[in-house]
Amino acid sequence: MATIVQCLSSCANLNSKFKVLSLKGASSSPTSSFSARRGASATVCSSLSFSQSVSQCVAFSTGNMWVQKKPMRRQMVVCEAAPTKKADSAAKRARQAEKRRVYNKSKKSEARTRMKKVLEALDGLKKKAEAQPDEIVTVEKLIGEAYSAIDKAVKVRALHKNTGARRKSRLARRKKAVEIHHGWYVPATATPAAAEEAVAMAA
Secondary structure, eight states: OHHHHHHHHHHHHHHHHOSOOOOOOOOOOTTSOHHHHHHHHHHHHHHOTTOHHHHHHEEEETTEEEEOOOOOOOOOOOOOOOOSSOOHHHHHHHHHHHHHHHHHHHHHHHHHHHHHHHHHHHHHHHHOTTOOGGGHHHHHHHHHHHHHHHHHHHHTTSSOHHHHHHHHHHHHHHHHHHHHHHTSOOOSSOOHHHHHHHHHHHO
8 A cells, every 4th residue: 555655645746847648558348358457558658668666566557556575585484303313522522421421420439439438547546545656657648549539539629629629728726635644645726625626626
């Protein structure tokens, strides 16, 4: 509708410039075919060289007016079915993740096992009434092995660095608590009450 109004306004503007405009088209009989009317309108529009917009969008016939539209293009939508099999890259990532999971699990398990051995040795030494200072050397070797396992787990990112530091600090506090309990280590600035408190916290 907007196209027809625009074309009519164009014709009105042309009317002021051209006083006389005679159009001779095809016959207006209702029995005339559409092709005949279309040929006649094309001939008429070709004569209107002064207005390109009119010749492109409006075709005149005797008593009739219609708008020629361009044919619409058909759009095709292609849908692909979802693949039932994983892509090669996804399968590779899955294999890598599983391999890393098993490797990290072994590193964390080793660190926990080493820590458990140290804690059991320290508990047995603490409960022993007549313990000797030389017996702490065996525990220190176990602590060194536990530190090594923790550092390896942190290096391969199986454990966070703060987690590794916290676990090593726990072992060191337990060892110092056993030494204070047997009197092998006395802090220089610590009072007996502070030493007992440290032992209670380590326990």
